[in-house]
Each structure stands twice: as C-alpha cells, then as structure tokens.
Amino acid sequence: MRKFFTLFSKYNTYLLFVIYCGTAFFFIKLQNENVLTRLRNSGMEFSAVINEKLLSITYLFTLNNENERLMRVNTDLLTRVLNFETAAFDERNRRKILTDTTLNPSGYIIARVVDRKFSDRDNMLLINAGWKNGIQKDMTVLVPEGLVGRVTSVSEHYAKVMPVINTDFKASVVSDSSNCMGILSWSGGREFIAQIEHIPISSHLKLNERMVTSDFSTFSVRGIPVGRVVRIKPDKLFFNVDVWLAVDFSSLTQVLIAPLKIEPEKIRISTDSTLAEQFH
Amino acid sequence: MTKAFSLSLIILCIASALLQEFGLTRLMLYNVSPDAITVFLAFLAVSAGQRASTSFGFAVGIFTGILSGNMGLNMLSRTVEGFIAGYFHIPEDSHATAKQKKRRFFSAVVFAGFIGNAVFAAGYNPLGLSTAYRVVVLGLLESFITLILAVILHWLFLKKSLVD
Numbered sequence: 219m220r221k222f223f224t225l226f227s228k229y230n231t232y233l234l235f236v237i238y239c240g241t242a243f244f245f246i247k248l249q250n251e252n253v254l255t256r257l258r259n260s261g262m263e264f265s266a267v268i269n270e271k272l273l274s275i276t277y278l279f280t281l282n283n284e285n286e287r288l289m290r291v292n293t294d295l296l297t298r299v300l301n302f303e304t305a306a307f308d309e310r311n312r313r314k315i316l317t318d319t320t321l322n323p324s325g326y327i328i329a330r331v332v333d334r335k336f337s338d339r340d341n342m343l344l345i346n347a348g349w350k351n352g353i354q355k356d357m358t359v360l361v362p363e364g365l366v367g368r369v370t371s372v373s374e375h376y377a378k379v380m381p382v383i384n385t386d387f388k389a390s391v392v393s394d395s396s397n398c399m400g401i402l403s404w405s406g407g408r409e410f411i412a413q414i415e416h417i418p419i420s421s422h423l424k425l426n427e428r429m430v431t432s433d434f435s436t437f438s439v440r441g442i443p444v445g446r447v448v449r450i451k452p453d454k455l456f457f458n459v460d461v462w463l464a465v466d467f468s469s470l471t472q473v474l475i476a477p478l479k480i481e482p483e484k485i486r487i488s489t490d491s492t493l494a495e496q497f498h
Numbered sequence: 499m500t501k502a503f504s505l506s507l508i509i510l511c512i513a514s515a516l517l518q519e520f521g522l523t524r525l526m527l528y529n530v531s532p533d534a535i536t537v538f539l540a541f542l543a544v545s546a547g548q549r550a551s552t553s554f555g556f557a558v559g560i561f562t563g564i565l566s567g568n569m570g571l572n573m574l575s576r577t578v579e580g581f582i583a584g585y586f587h588i589p590e591d592s593h594a595t596a597k598q599k600k601r602r603f604f605s606a607v608v609f610a611g612f613i614g615n616a617v618f619a620a621g622y623n624p625l626g627l628s629t630a631y632r633v634v635v636l637g638l639l640e641s642f643i644t645l646i647l648a649v650i651l652h653w654l655f656l657k658k659s660l661v662d
Contacts, residue, residue, distance in 0.1 A: 231549045231584070238556040238577040245563075246570030246621065261564030268520055338529045338636050340566060341624035371567070378567065385626035406626025 259373040266344050266376040269333040286328065289472050293326050296362045296474070303394075303430075304441045325477035327351055331470050332376070336383075336409070343367065343379040345473060353377045356437045358476040364443035364464030365389065365431060366473050377475075382444075383409045383467055391444050392432035398423040399432055400459065402444055409467050412445060414459040419452050429461055439476050507542060511554055514538040515561045522647075529625065530640040532647040533611055535562065535576065540583045540606035540648065541656055544599065548584020555580025571621040579614035583607075600652065607648040611641040 329347035347353050349372045359366040359379045367381040368389075380387055383404045391402045391414060398421040400414040417423055427447045431438040445461035452458075514534040525531050535558055543551035559576030563569030586606035588594050594602070615637040623632060 231552065231581075234549060235552050235577065235581045238552060239574060241556075242559070242570050242574035242577060244570070245573060249568075249570060257564060258567045258569065262567055265519065265565045272520060335523065336529070336625075337523065337526060337531065338625055338627065338632060339618060339622070340568070384624055386624075404626065 255371065259371060262344070262371065262378060263348075263373040263376055266332055266346070266373075269344065270346060273332055285472065289328055289474075292362045293328065293474055297326070300439075300441050327353065327475040328472060329353075329377075329475060330472050334470070336467070341381070341384050342370075343381055343470070343473075345377050345379055345475075346375065347475065348373050348375040348377055350374050353475055354478050357478050358431075358438040358442065359473050360442050360476060361465055361470065361473055363466070364445065365438065366465055366467075366470065368437050369475065379473075381467060382412060382463060382465070389438055389444070390432045390434035390436075391429045392440075393423055393427045393447070394430050395427050396422045396424065398427075399434065400429075402429070402461070410463050411448070412461050412463055414447075414461055415456065417457045417459055419455065419457055421457070423447060423450060423457060423459065425450060435479075437479060439479055442476075503546075507546070507550075507554065510538055511558055512561070515558050515565075519562060519565050527643060528636070528639060530636050530643065532643045533614075533640065534647065536579055536583075536611040536614060536644050537607055537648045537651055539576070539580045540586070540603055540610055541659075543580065543583035543606055543610070544586055544588055544603045545659065547587045548581065551580035551584045551587075552577055553580070555583075568622060571618060574621070575614045575618040578617050579610040582613050583610035585609075600657075603652065603656070604645060604648060607645055608641045611644045612637050615640050 327347055329345035329351070331343050332346045333344035335342055343359075343366070345353075345359070353369060353372050355369055355372055357369045359369060365382060367379045367384070367387060369377050370380045371378045382389070382402065385404060385406060387402075387404060389402045390399065392399045398417050400417040402412055402414055404412045414429065425447055429444045429447065431440050431442040431444060433440045443464045445463040447459060448462045449460035450457050514537070518534045522531050522534055539551050539555050539558070542554055555576040555578070556573060559573035560569065562576070563572035566572060583606040586602045586609070588599055588602055616633045619629065619632045619637070623629075625632075627636070
C-alpha cells in the first residue's frame with residue numbers, strides 16, 4: 219500500500235494526464251449524445267452572439283436594409299424559377315407537373331451568416347436563425363445562385379450549417395440535360411471545385427452541363443443548382459467529374475433556408491427491407 | 499503557487515481562450531492562425547510546472563470545445579499540449595539565465611503547438627487535406643506563426659514574469 223502511494227505521488231502528473239486523456243476520449247465518443255448536444259448548442263449560441271456583435275460593427279457602413287429587401291425579391295424570383303424549371307423537367311419526362319409542394323415562397327426563411335470558419339480546424343457557417351424562427355436539423359440552405367449546405371445543429375436563435383465544401387457533405391445530384399445522376403462531394407483543396415461520384419462511364423455526360431439537386435436527396439428539394447461540369451476523366455467503372463460550384467463561398471452574407479423535405483414513407487421503405495417484401 | 503498568481507492564471511486562461519476564439523481565428527494564413535492558448539500553456543508550463551499546464555490545458559480544452567462544438571478533441575489536444583509543454587519547466591531553484599528561460603519558453607511553444615496540432619489533425623480534418631500536409635506543413639506553419647505571437651507577447655508582457 220505504501221509502495222502504491224509512493225508510486226502515485228511520484229507519477230501523479232502522468233496519472234493526471236491519463237485521466238484527462240481518458241475523459242477527452244469519453245467526450246469524443248459521446249459527441250452526439252443529448253446532454254453534450256445541448257451543451258454544444260449553448261456554447262454555439264454564446265459564440266454566435268459574440269461573433270454577431272463583432273460583425274455588426276462592419277455592417278454600420280453597409281446598406282443592410284436594402285440588402286434584405288433585395289434578398290426578399292430574390293427569394294420570390296428564385297422560387298418562380300425553380301418552379302418553372304421543375305415543371306419543364308417534369309414535362310420532358312412525362313411526369314406529373316407541380317407535385318413538389320415544398321417550393322412555397324412563404325416557406326423560405328432568410329438568415330444572415332454571422333460567422334464563417336474555413337480552416338484546418340473547423341469548416342462551417344453560423345446563421346442567425348434558430349428553432350424559434352422555424353429552423354430544423356437537415357434543412358437545405360441555399361442562395362439564388364445555388365446550394366450552400368445543410369443545417370446540422372440548431373439552437374434557439376442560431377443554426378450551424380455544414381457547407382458543400384466540407385468533406386463530410388454528400389448530396390444526390392442530376393444533370394439537367396443528360397439526366398446523369400451522381401453524388402456530390404468535396405474532397406478538399408480549392409473551395410470552388412467539388413466532385414461528383416458514381417457517374418458510370420456509359421453515361422453521356424458532357425462538359426458545361428449544369429448539375430442540380432435530384433429527387434433522391436434525403437434532405438434537399440430538387441432543382442437547386444449546384445454547379446457546372448468542368449472536367450470529366452474516365453476511370454475503371456465511373457467518371458471522375460469536377461464541377462465548378464455555383465455558389466461563391468468567399469462572399470456569402472445572406473442565405474435562404476428551404477422548408478424541410480418530409481418524406482417519412484420514402485425513408486421508411488428505403489430503410490426497412492421487410493416492408494418492401496410485403497408487397498411482393 | 500500563491501492565491502494571487504492562481505487567480506491571474508485563471509484570468510489569463512479565459513482571456514487567451516476568448517482571444518483565440520473571437521480574434522485570432524480571423525488572422526488566417528494558408529488556413530492556419532496563431533494560437534494564443536498554446537502560448538499561455540507554454541508560459542504556464544515553464545513557470546508553474548507540468549501538472550498545472552496539463553490541468554489548465556484540460557480546462558481550456560473544455561471551454562474552447564464548448565465554443566467550437568468539438569469538445570472531446572479540443573480537450574485532448576489541449577491536454578497533450580499542456581503535458582508536452584511541461585517538459586520545458588524551469589524549477590524555482592534553477593540558476594538558468596534569462597536567455598535560457600526565454601529559449602525554453604519558445605521551445606515549449608513550438609513543440610507543444612506542433613504536437614497539439616497533430617493530435618487535432620488525427621481526429622478531425624474538415625478540409626480533407628492529406629495527413630502529411632496537414633500535420634507537417636500546416637503544423638510547422640502554425641507553430642511558426644504561434645512562435646511569432648509568443649515573441650511579441652514575450653517582448654510586451656511576459657519578459658518580466660519569466661525572469662522573476
């Protein structure tokens with residue numbers, strides 16, 4: 219026992235270090251638990267308030283109200299354009315017209331980007347709209363030019379957005395002319411170039427084709443522009459495709475948040491194999 | 499450690515964390531920014547020892563973790579930073595010259611910063627950079643600009659404290 223205490227007092231710094239590291243690993247493991255999420259949200263809220271105050275100093279010299287008015291006009295125009303494009307797309311493919319009720323102008327929420335971190339330690343946007351404004355996790359964030367990202371966590375007045383230019387981001391996209399489908403992802407590097415995976419080499423994708431979000435996406439409404447194809451390189455089974463992103467992430471100040479796409483039946487049937495078998 | 503010294507360390511700890519979160523993260527150079535917390539931990543390690551710097555590293559990790567939303571990894575990397583910096587501690591009865599103390603402080607900043615950055619890089623890579631580039635190139639760059647910050651802070655505030 220005495221030996222143990224001697225050993226403890228001699229190496230207590232190392233023991234302390236091990237305990238701290240153990241606690242840190244425990245927290246890494248618990249990253250998505252409820253208590254931790256609440257704690258993170260409070261921290262995010264505090265961080266966002268400070269950042270917003272710091273940022274608002276620069277807004278003193280800008281035409282803020284005018285910007286917001288123009289953004290509202292843009293929202294209406296964007297909604298109309300998206301509606302028309304979706305309708306035309308449906309017509310070409312002999313599908314039903316205007317089945318997508320998610321493109322309702324009153325459903326869009328306008329928010330301002332209050333913080334943006336693009337570094338080797340963090341890569342996210344913070345917007346000044348939270349669950350009090352109707353924001354929910356997994357809502358699509360966009361601007362009139364195209365897709366920005368998806369909401370990953372929400373606090374009372376703020377929400378954290380994972381941008382397209384994050385290595386964890388994935389979205390299902392489709393070409394507006396050749397109908398080639400793929401998965402949009404970003405593998406790092408330049409913030410204006412993203413990649414599209416899983417486009418088979420048998421497809422007829424061409425340069426400069428416009429890519430938009432597809433109906434397959436679990437979170438995004440369809441028809442939101444994503445970018446333009448700038449490089450196609452064949453691999454063994456699939457093309458390596460680069461797209462020039464439609465959104466300029468370096469000058470993002472205001473964004474729109476689209477209503478949540480609620481398709482419980484679609485999610486249920488795609489995840490539950492037994493349900494599908496019942497219909498056979 | 500006197501009560502006044504402990505209190506000033508806690509204030510310094512909070513100040514450096516706030517400065518880091520709301521100020522220095524905006525001073526970007528090739529996606530990295532100087533790290534005031536590393537400078538604080540190095541100063542603490544040199545003057546107060548490894549146990550204090552490890553504990554403060556852990557505490558500051560919780561604080562910055564809450565603010566950034568990546569708690570566990572921040573706690574781990576800051577604890578490791580404090581622990582590594584602790585190897586550069588100068589005992590109170592040491593006869594080290596001011597120049598030697600300064601050299602140990604700067605070494606603590608560079609080593610702790612580099613290893614802390616490597617730990618963070620191992621757990622989180624939001625820009626999808628290659629591990630070698632992320633750890634070696636950006637790690638060295640971050641250590642270098644943190645060293646510049648340490649030199650400035652040493653020249654402005656810490657010189658007297660280190661000599662004492």
